[in-house]
Amino acid sequence: MSAEPGTVRPGGRTARVRAAVLRAAGDVLAEQGFAHLDLADVARRAEVGKTTVYRRWGSVTGLVADLLDDMAEQSLPRAETGSVREDLRANAHLVQRTLADARQGALFRAVIAAATCDARTAESLRRFYEVRVAEWAPCVERGVERGELPVGTDAATVVRAVSAPLYYALLTTGTAPEPADADRAADAALAAARAEAYVVG
Amino acid sequence: MSAEPGTVRPGGRTARVRAAVLRAAGDVLAEQGFAHLDLADVARRAEVGKTTVYRRWGSVTGLVADLLDDMAEQSLPRAETGSVREDLRANAHLVQRTLADARQGALFRAVIAAATCDARTAESLRRFYEVRVAEWAPCVERGVERGELPVGTDAATVVRAVSAPLYYALLTTGTAPEPADADRAADAALAAARAEAYVVG
Numbered sequence: 393m394s395a396e397p398g399t400v401r402p403g404g405r406t407a408r409v410r411a412a413v414l415r416a417a418g419d420v421l422a423e424q425g426f427a428h429l430d431l432a433d434v435a436r437r438a439e440v441g442k443t444t445v446y447r448r449w450g451s452v453t454g455l456v457a458d459l460l461d462d463m464a465e466q467s468l469p470r471a472e473t474g475s476v477r478e479d480l481r482a483n484a485h486l487v488q489r490t491l492a493d494a495r496q497g498a499l500f501r502a503v504i505a506a507a508t509c510d511a512r513t514a515e516s517l518r519r520f521y522e523v524r525v526a527e528w529a530p531c532v533e534r535g536v537e538r539g540e541l542p543v544g545t546d547a548a549t550v551v552r553a554v555s556a557p558l559y560y561a562l563l564t565t566g567t568a569p570e571p572a573d574a575d576r577a578a579d580a581a582l583a584a585a586r587a588e589a590y591v592v593g
Numbered sequence: 594m595s596a597e598p599g600t601v602r603p604g605g606r607t608a609r610v611r612a613a614v615l616r617a618a619g620d621v622l623a624e625q626g627f628a629h630l631d632l633a634d635v636a637r638r639a640e641v642g643k644t645t646v647y648r649r650w651g652s653v654t655g656l657v658a659d660l661l662d663d664m665a666e667q668s669l670p671r672a673e674t675g676s677v678r679e680d681l682r683a684n685a686h687l688v689q690r691t692l693a694d695a696r697q698g699a700l701f702r703a704v705i706a707a708a709t710c711d712a713r714t715a716e717s718l719r720r721f722y723e724v725r726v727a728e729w730a731p732c733v734e735r736g737v738e739r740g741e742l743p744v745g746t747d748a749a750t751v752v753r754a755v756s757a758p759l760y761y762a763l764l765t766t767g768t769a770p771e772p773a774d775a776d777r778a779a780d781a782a783l784a785a786a787r788a789e790a791y792v793v794g
Contacts, residue, residue: 425709425710427710501709502709502710504706504709504764504765505706505707505709505710507764507767508626508702508705508706509626509628509703509706514767517765517766517767518765518766518767521765521766552758552761552762553781555761556758556760556761556762557754559757559761559764559765560753560756560760560761561753561757563705563708563760563764564705564722564760565718565719565722565723566708566715566718576750576790576791579788580781580785580790580791581781581785583784583787583788584780584781584782584784584785586784587780587781587784587788589777589780589781589784590777590781
């Protein structure tokens with residue numbers, strides 16, 4: 393098992409097996425894409441019995457669903473800087489670092505590609521983003537309460553607006569976002585929010 | 594050959610063969626995705642000799658590249674309403690209709706997915722968006738000249754900002770955009786541009 397920071401987690405054998413299998417599944421997705429994901433191969437890489445992997449995850453889509461659940465659980469909590477501008481910039485930089493990272497960026501591209509042709513993966517991916525948006529939405533809500541943003545601003549739409557240009561560039565033109573793109577994404581979302589572009593009702 | 598508006602184009606036999614083959618390729622991509630695209634199957638659907646298809650396009654990625662070139666050539670010209678707000682809204686509604694259309698939306702998702710694992714498709718897709726962004730950028734440039742937007746505004750970034758939330762919702766949560774989303778995307782990009790979020794240099 394890898395001792396890389398963030399990959400060693402508490403728990404007994406069951407938790408260690410899960411961590412090893414999900415790590416191996418992420419590696420295969422990042423290196424070769426969804427089409428090459430194979431439970432026997434993942435078991436071999438994770439040094440876990442094939443029967444265990446088949447019994448516990450059942451299928452490739454079951455494994456990807458669990459990987460996305462784990463990514464949602466493991467991802468970093470929201471910033472709380474006291475300023476909506478700084479919180480949104482922190483969010484943008486987190487997304488930027490993730491998409492620009494070789495392994496993570498490839499992993500996200502693979503899962504997004506898989507979701508276009510597999511309903512169960514699409515559902516897991518949708519849930520992953522719901523969890524992440526819900527984690528960061530309070531930054532916008534606190535900003536409204538502090539009077540930094542108009543009353544009625546839809547928090548989830550603002551959070552999604554920060555991510556959108558970073559993902560769009562990666563997926564349509566293969567351009568990994570840079571830190572300056574993250575600042576621009578956050579500042580643009582903030583400016584639009586201040587101009588009431590995300591006020592609902 | 595289909596007589597659907599926009600699919601009958603001038604030209605002799607060569608142009609007719611190309612139109613029929615690209616139509617069939619688009620159908621397969623929209624219905625089954627990139628993984629199932631097969632030149633022999635496309636030839637059969639297009640009622641064109643298999644040898645012709647192999648000789649002219651050579652490979653699946655060559656065929657997708659030509660399809661994307663054709664989509665760039667065939668897509669609608671920019672609006673010229675005299676108002677940057679209305680032009681950006683027209684652009685947003687064009688993107689929204691495309692992504693919400695069953696065939697076109699599935700086709701774009703298939704090609705974007707394919708681009709994540711095939712370098713030649715990625716290059717064709719990048720070129721497609723470059724052509725589309727360049728077509729619409731003058732709307733923003735005219736807006737700057739008319740004093741509707743700050744001097745130094747990067748036109749391409751504004752055009753991409755309009756599309757980004759519509760693609761992002763489709764690709765991460767499987768949500769086809771609605772007309773209200775198009776208005777919001779255009780208005781948010783405009784508000785951010787007015788606040789100098791897209792000024793460069």
